[in-house]
Amino acid sequence: xxxxxxxxxxxxxxxxxxxxxxTVTMGIHLGDCIRTGMDETAEAVYRKIxxxxxxxxxxxxxxxxxxxxxxxxxxxxxxPASLLLEGRNRADALALAxxxxxxxxxxxxxxIGGFTALVQKGFTSGKQTVLExxxxxxxxxxxxxxxxxxxxxxxxxxxxxxxxxxxxxxxLADATKDQHGxxxxxxxxxxxxxxxxxxxxxxxxxxxxxxxxINVGVSGPGVVKQAVDRALEERPDCTLxxxxxxxxxxxxxxxxxxxxxxxxxxxRLGIQFGVLDLSLAPTPRVGDSVGEIYQAMGIAKLGAxxxxxxxxxxxxxxKKGGAFASSSVxxxxxxxxPVMEDHALAEAMEAxxxxxxxxxxxxxxxxxxxxxxxxxxxxxxxxIAGLIMDEAAIGIINxxxxxxxxxxxxxxxxxxRIDFGGLFGSGTICNVVSPTGAETxxxxxxxxxxxxQSLTN
Amino acid sequence: MRMNSxxxxxxxxxxxxxxxxxxVGILRGVSAALADLGGDMDGISQTVLDGYFALILTVxxxxxxxxxxxxxxxxxALDDEKADVVIRAYDVPENRPPTVQGSRxxxxxxxxxxxxxxxxxxNFLANxxxxxxxxxVYADGPRATHLGEVTVPDLLDIKQVQDxxxxxxxxxxxxxGIQHENIFLVTxxxxxxxxLLRGAQHV
Numbered sequence: 092x093x094x095x096x097x098x099x100x101x102x103x104x105x106x107x108x109x110x111x112x113x114t115v116t117m118g119i120h121l122g123d124c125i126r127t128g129m130d131e132t133a134e135a136v137y138r139k140i141x142x143x144x145x146x147x148x149x150x151x152x153x154x155x156x157x158x159x160x161x162x163x164x165x166x167x168x169x170x171p172a173s174l175l176l177e178g179r180n181r182a183d184a185l186a187l188a189x190x191x192x193x194x195x196x197x198x199x200x201x202x203i204g205g206f207t208a209l210v211q212k213g214f215t216s217g218k219q220t221v222l223e224x225x226x227x228x229x230x231x232x233x234x235x236x237x238x239x240x241x242x243x244x245x246x247x248x249x250x251x252x253x254x255x256x257x258x259x260x261x262x263l264a265d266a267t268k269d270q271h272g273x274x275x276x277x278x279x280x281x282x283x284x285x286x287x288x289x290x291x292x293x294x295x296x297x298x299x300x301x302x303x304x305i306n307v308g309v310s311g312p313g314v315v316k317q318a319v320d321r322a323l324e325e326r327p328d329c330t331l332x333x334x335x336x337x338x339x340x341x342x343x344x345x346x347x348x349x350x351x352x353x354x355x356x357x358x359r360l361g362i363q364f365g366v367l368d369l370s371l372a373p374t375p376r377v378g379d380s381v382g383e384i385y386q387a388m389g390i391a392k393l394g395a396x397x398x399x400x401x402x403x404x405x406x407x408x409x410k411k412g413g414a415f416a417s418s419s420v421x422x423x424x425x426x427x428x429p430v431m432e433d434h435a436l437a438e439a440m441e442a443x444x445x446x447x448x449x450x451x452x453x454x455x456x457x458x459x460x461x462x463x464x465x466x467x468x469x470x471x472x473x474x475i476a477g478l479i480m481d482e483a484a485i486g487i488i489n490x491x492x493x494x495x496x497x498x499x500x501x502x503x504x505x506x507x508r509i510d511f512g513g514l515f516g517s518g519t520i521c522n523v524v525s526p527t528g529a530e531t532x533x534x535x536x537x538x539x540x541x542x543x544q545s546l547t548n
Numbered sequence: 549m550r551m552n553s554x555x556x557x558x559x560x561x562x563x564x565x566x567x568x569x570x571x572v573g574i575l576r577g578v579s580a581a582l583a584d585l586g587g588d589m590d591g592i593s594q595t596v597l598d599g600y601f602a603l604i605l606t607v608x609x610x611x612x613x614x615x616x617x618x619x620x621x622x623x624x625a626l627d628d629e630k631a632d633v634v635i636r637a638y639d640v641p642e643n644r645p646p647t648v649q650g651s652r653x654x655x656x657x658x659x660x661x662x663x664x665x666x667x668x669x670x671n672f673l674a675n676x677x678x679x680x681x682x683x684x685v686y687a688d689g690p691r692a693t694h695l696g697e698v699t700v701p702d703l704l705d706i707k708q709v710q711d712x713x714x715x716x717x718x719x720x721x722x723x724x725g726i727q728h729e730n731i732f733l734v735t736x737x738x739x740x741x742x743x744l745l746r747g748a749q750h751v
Contacts, residue, residue, distance in 0.1 A: 347734040
């Protein structure tokens with residue numbers, strides 16, 4: 092016997108509050124695809140992906156119908172490309188990426204992550220090839236996403252890699268200048284990269300992961316926002332701990348939906364269920380925004396003092412509710428603040444109440460980092476490298492994941508408005524308060540040692 | 549609600565239904581009457597709808613008990629001439645297969661109250677072989693919300709059922725949903741998800 096109020100609450104979440112499963116991401120190990128020649132390797136990669144993922148979209152669509160629940164994205168994450176590119180050159184890297192791209196298209200998924208290298212402690216030839224080939228690979232493929240891990244709490248920070256990435260991000264943006272540098276939106280630079288992240292552009296299948304696995308990312312900023320609104324409507328004077336409690340309970344329900352879908356997809360495909368990523372991932376739609384949650388909580392101007400505390404409250408409450416709801420939480424699991432993909436954040440940036448510096452502070456307590464930010468076209472590589480170093484430092488010292496996904500818009504000036512369309516959203520080009528002045532520090536290069544926090548044994 | 553019973557194999561079992569204006573103590577009266585006859589009530593479903601009390605129960609007796617004696621005891625306990633009491637000997641075989649082999653879904657309908665919506669919907673469901681096991685209507689002013697618990701045969705394409713139902717209710721200006729019950733279980737109850745998936749088919 093069901094209580095009508097419970098049933099109607101679930102239906103309201105699904106139909107009016109934009110609750111959906113943001114992504115079902117299949118991880119596929121490609122280590123056994125290495126052959127003597129790159130043509131054979133690329134062919135083996137194509138065959139393996141198209142075999143393993145042949146039924147992914149169909150099964151997701153069936154489950155979506157069964158539950159009346161949208162599964163927005165079906166995606167793939169593969170082993171780091173650097174493993175398949177040891178001893179190879181940039182042409183080989185492009186051939187591999189094109190095979191991944193074709194395979195993704197064949198199984199009807201929109202993105203495939205894993206053009207990845209983990210360089211926190213240094214380079215191999217394969218990792219070097221990945222970093223060198225990023226501009227042409229991400230510019231000449233449509234579905235392939237790249238990620239590079241440049242630091243970890245255990246290893247410290249590879250500043251040489253970061254300097255190189257500062258230059259490569261500019262080249263990548265220039266290689267896609269006809270799309271306002273959109274290629275850079277497909278590359279994320281991480282510290283403490285999770286091996287099981289289902290969200291793009293940073294998804295890949297880590298070395299500790301199984302042969303084939305399903306990881307799921309839920310969403311639900313709209314559901315959380317409505318829950319906060321209802322709580323305030325019922326009790327306008329409710330305190331922040333009341334709001335935290337409300338968010339926690341809502342996160343529980345949101346997470347359980349993802350757990351159900353992830354486990355059922357894995358069961359039907361006969362493969363392992365991996366993790367559920369609790370992250371609140373916004374979209375540009377009104378009513379599906381993380382920024383709106385902060386506003387509902389009482390931050391009228393995003394970026395005002397108190398905003399970082401609001402992020403911390405939300406992030407913690409989501410984790411507490413989600414951790415109880417799922418037996419297997421992983422990935423990034425927190426609140427995202429991707430500026431272009433969240434209309435409230437984008438508007439605050441445009442109004443000037445929210446700055447890159449404030450966003451950086453918020454990343455110390457949210458799940459990721461500086462995400463989907465557009466910079467002027469004349470931004471120096473050292474500026475981008477400095478941003479990455481700052482974010483990596485926050486992650487390394489706080490034992491958390493941080494990341495940078497910035498898009499230097501070729502020819503773009505501060506205040507120009509750019510629209511990438513769809514889930515990537517739109518926004519205004521912004522800049523840091525002091526774009527220059529740290530070149531000497533950045534260009535010293537080398538390696539920042541692992542912090543004292545790494546000595547945990 | 550079906551309860552475990554120590555008298556499962558007794559020789560005498562009845563189904564009893566009662567419809568009467570609601571007042572305090574009806575269930576007390578019926579249960580006392582049955583207990584005094586030595587009856588074990590092993591399944592009960594009871595509700596009150598808009599001032600009327602409705603009850604269906606199964607009762608098992610260790611020894612013989614006539615239908616008339618049972619009816620008389622219940623009728624006396626109700627102390628209401630207008631009370632309707634129906635007694636039937638229980639004759640559903642043990643281990644019977646379910647009426648429909650399938651999965652449980654919840655049907656929700658929402659719209660302005662109108663005559664004929666339930667007739668049209670249940671006609672559609674019956675024609676599809678969908679068994680209705682529970683149906684509740686909540687009226688709120690001019691609007692009505694229907695909540696149905698149904699079993700959809702495994703062989704049916706749920707997408708076609710959803711589309712067909714959509715067409716039926718659209719004529720009445722209603723919106724509708726038909727969703728597997730697991731989505732409601734996971735969002736409203738605390739418990740492991742994995743047991744809900746037993747039987748999920750591999751491709």
